[in-house]
Amino acid sequence: MNIQKADYLIIGGGPVGIQACRMLRMSKPEASVTVLRPEDFSVIYCAIPYVIEGLIEPSSIAKKDELITETGAQLLKISASKVDFSGHLVTLTDGQQIEYGKLIIATGAVPFVPPVPGHGLKNIFTVKTAKDTDVIKAAASKAAKVVVIGAGAIGIEQAQAMQALGIETHLVDMAAHPLSTMFDSEFGQIISEQVIASGIKWQGSAPLQKFGGNDSVSEVILGNGSSISLNAGKDFVIVSAGVKPELELFRASDLEIVKDGIVVNERMQTNIPDVYAAGDCVHFASAIDGQPLGGKLATNAVPMAKVAARNLLGKEATYKGFVNGAATCVGDLRVGGTGFTESFAKLRGFTTVCGFGQTTSRFPIMPGAKKVQVKLVAYAKTGRLLGGQIIGPDAVAERIDVISLALQHKMHLSDLAELSYSAQPWQTFYPAANPIVMAAEEALKKL
Known part of the structure; x- marks a missing residue:
């Protein structure tokens, strides 16, 4: 079997993969760059609620392959199945192998579903991909009620989309008010009132306890003693409880990994020579106090990708940490x-x-x-x-x-x-x- 070679191999075609690829090719056009992306196309994740609501077309949130291919880089729509760090070799799911000079891990993150009883029932959805968007749009067309678990920015936006479609919408969170990681109680109260005024049925201080049902979810049971009944097979739940790094490919390797992601230094280098990582798959620290903190946002991932690419190009660059600036709309x-x-x-x-x-x-x-x-x-x-x-x-x-x-x-x-x-x-x-x-x-x- 012929082994392909790439000066730079990027596993992941999201914000980090695209940004790093473009910087590497534009700054060093003689270098070969290959990007692995298992999806047919990646999407602008934060715009998904507006597709579901019908405000914009699904095609408008698809990131064009040309963002990668127009640079002269190779885009392979396939997953890696094995990584041999010592041999600088990545095996793909079809058996192909690619020998790399330098590797960037940009596998991103996947939605987190709390492992409560009943979490595997049907009609419990998460939102991350184009396929998820299609599934929820189809479910919304026949549902009378939906429960959104998690009142962060994406959760609120999903709830507003459901409400706009005329579906009875419940929004619940373990925190006392929506957007609790962004706002203290003074502004949180204003946001709660705005959510309620929109017609959404809001419950705070209501941690998810379990899902009830036989085949499909028929009840959401909360830790505050309340429950929300659903019509099994028609109504549904959207879980928007955060994300976790996508790292299954590397679990058995020598790559240093902690709960929140791959450990990297300020240059986005891992503990393995010639291997860098950036974006939602990494563990990093706050720029405010230097202590570890979750920061899985595209607006954090892109600067990380730039730092990784600059260092791969031999330029000194360091990432100082994130401050997690974010914004959304509430009514x-x-x-x-x-x-x-x-x-x-x-x-x-x-x-x-x-x-x-x-x-x-x-x-x-x-x-x-x-x-x-x-x-x-x-x-x-x-x-x-x-x-x-x-x-x-x-x-x-x-x-x-x-x-x-x-x-x-x-x-x-x-x-x-x-x-x-x-x-x-x-x-x-x-x-x-x-x-x-x-x-x-x-x-x-x-x-």
């Missing part, structure tokens, strides 16, 4: 958070001070001006910024990015209090009423 609200919440900062051992800022999305004299609220969290001993939260009608993600940049550079409240910014009647608050600055100034008074 008419745009909401976003980054870094640590006040409650999580305390769990990590920080004493905190917080500041709030409230203004309007436009000059108050302009039509359509609506309320914008900001919360900043800082370390009480030094004033160093630890996190931020924003709720408003628009432009929330962009302002969260400002706070994320401040977190990456370990800025203090005093830096944000002196923030230089723009103002324009249609687009921003009054010149003297930047809510980030206002929140920083309020927190500074408490130091």
